Amino acid sequence: MKLFIQLTVLFIAFISHKHEAIAISNLTYTSFVFPVNKHTDAAKTLYSINLMTTFVNMQFSHANFLIDIEGPLTWHDCILLWSTDPETSCPKDKLCKSPISCEEVECTRFRANSFEKSSCPPMTNRSTSPGWGFCTCPVNLKNPINGNCVQPELNGDSFAANASDGRNPFLVYHDINIYAACAPSNSFTSFPTNVSGVMAFSNSPYALPAYYSRSSIKASVALCLPSTSSANGVLFFGSGPFYLLPHSDVDLRSLLSYTPLLKRPDSFSYFIGVNAIVIKHRSIDVVGTTTTKLSTTEPYTTLKTDIYNWVIRRYSVVTKRMLRADPIAPFSLCYRSNIDGTQADVNFPDIEFSLPDGKNWTIYTSNLIKQVTNDVACLAFVDGGATSEHAIVIGTFQMEDNFLHFDIENLSLGFSSSLLNKDTSCANFNFTTGSMDMYP
Template sequence: MATPFFFFFFFLLFFPLYSLQTAFVAPIYKDHISLLYSISVHLKTPLRPANLHLDLGGGFSWIDCYNRYNSSSYQFVLCNSPLSHSLQQNTCGSCVEAPSPVCANDTIFSYAYPEKPFLRDQFVDYNHAKLTDSENVITDVLALFTTDGSDSYPLRRIPEIPFSCVKTDFLRGLARGVIGLAALGRSNVSIPSVISAKFNSPRFFAICLSGARLGTGVAFFGSKGPYKFFPNVDLSKSLIYTPLLFSPATNSIYTNWLPSYEYYIGLSAIRINGKAVPFNTSLLSFEPVIGGGGTKISTSTNYALLQSSIYRAFTTVFMKESAALNFTLTNAVEPFGVCYTAYSVGVTAEGQARAPVVDLVMEKGKVVWKLGGRNTMVRIKKNGVDVWCLGFINGGEFPRTPIVIGGLQMEDHLLQFDLENYRFGFSSSALMEGTSCSKFNFTSINNISL
């Protein structure tokens, strides 16, 4: 009877636990020019480091196949293959050039993808649709660090990740150095879905964005937690949950009959220092045909966007509450509409603006996401100007989405997407917990063996 135990002990001795991990972790970088986020991964064979734009609502990942794409493991998606049938809109194509990642016979061209994330907040003009510039769909190897939730361990390869090819100029407007886009949306071919399917791991992922110039944020895939940050703070223990909502229609000319891949929450009110912001909450209802409405969470928007009437009501209450704190209004700096002199605002012990607290209220007051000055104010210090500006932007009279929660609002809050129970979990500010999103222990980064 001792033999099985001895074998198990021997197995663990020579095959460390990290080799059994099916949870993955990746650094998230913020580009401080575009203010956009990218996820650091390894791609292709042999493996090479790569940065991909982090698109929380993307349904399909894409990559630049025209700029020296070399890999021995890429494959085309053949017509009538199982993967081709899972792509809701595609065309079987042929070409006359030599085989390459952008040309092969009897393979799938996906005309619904790729998608630029910025276009999803615009209404589609179906009479003058902006067609995507799509090429072949390929699969290739993706490698991520494994994790137990406390530390990172060596890379593990994930085969046959689907990507749509794009031309190099499709990268315009994204952060410097990215070569494609990592889709984290609700589709069955997004990166979280593919990982969960291949490893039979929980259909969970989490992100923790950092705005720090030094240090990185972190993404977890296939893990319900723990999510531990220095000094041994498990942010999964402070998660508050609310239902995930989904818009009934995408904003694509090709797949507008399908539910959106993006993530929405049921915002019912906004409070500032406990004072209600008066606005027409019917604006947040989903439009059943074209899918407008709702409150969306987006990593492709720098700051929160508010429909004009909501913005006017929000800034009126905010300015009243900030006046009580003796904030001094000054000339606004674009793209912001409300700014204050830096000396009148001051900072807290954590280095964030001393500002009125904004409550995002859900489920009729049962769930509240509190945002302090770290997530509501932006310091602009250049060319002799030193001001703090309100990080909520006027999104126009007729935006597709009346409220978009942007990157600033998410930074240093752990956000979990539970796709098994359709829940959205958010932590309190990591700064108030004595840590930050930049304090996950990526010990494996400097010890990579490819």
């Protein structure tokens, strides 16, 4: 009888209209969960989540969206279609979305809130959606890979995600209803293979967290980037708890140190205060408290030139006994990691970011030294230039196998430093689907 009830619930879920979420009030879930992919086939290393985009013929279609914690709006490869029956009118192999008119208030609001005004072409109400007769709403955005301007068209959008209790995904899907934008397929030529969208997790009023600020799912993003493309990392959207194997009884939040998340009036990005960079008991002060940005589209941490030069000089001193190698761009300090066919036994010193309230984010070797070739490893920091807007931009190599909790509701960032030191990694979430016994 119990099995029959479980199968009945699943059947009802799949015959619901499109990918409408199951409205069962006693299901205990605290987050949505997404597998994270690492891509190395574009101009720089990037990371995506896998989303369910539509429900057709009794099954979900899936697509990969870049993780962007700076972008103002989600956008992807789709077309606008005004129709009373979009499922039958939509061309094959295309996603069709409902257009937002240029006359609607949301079009005006987004354009007013966008920071992409001076560097992109003017926005014009130049087109109409076939069969609709109203002007569409093109908006200015930037491609996070190459920085080029794009003008996708605003729409009402819906995706689906697996619910989770932090240990497993459930066989229950939750709708994510947001404003997004449709761009033509040629807008994604610079993207990794099989990635056809950008999911915005920034503090923009049109990014995903803003839609859940007053719901039972909390505006919180927990990000764990994998260090390999052969295994999935994990992204949670929600309050937690969060677990990784083999420590299935340890809530990762208990391992985190927290520091305030800072905002800037001219940016949707997330910032933290870094007071100093410390290498072997010596430090350089970082002027200002809102100059350290976190980015999921920059592959390596970049430092303003004066800070970068100090780091390189200091790190050269504390590693003077290690065999050097010729620099390999974009790095300037490299080491021999293979000597006469033997892997060198090298103990690289850590680097610490000294944060407010006495907290330290320690960058260990796994996030500090990049193996560039079989024989050469380099300090994975990059010179951001003398006129860089930000003193520090923390890139994804320094985030891999670190657990980061963006607690947007409480404006704080939780960080673990390397999970490898805690006998786990970002590839250790249990994506085995939880059973219907999750129902109380």
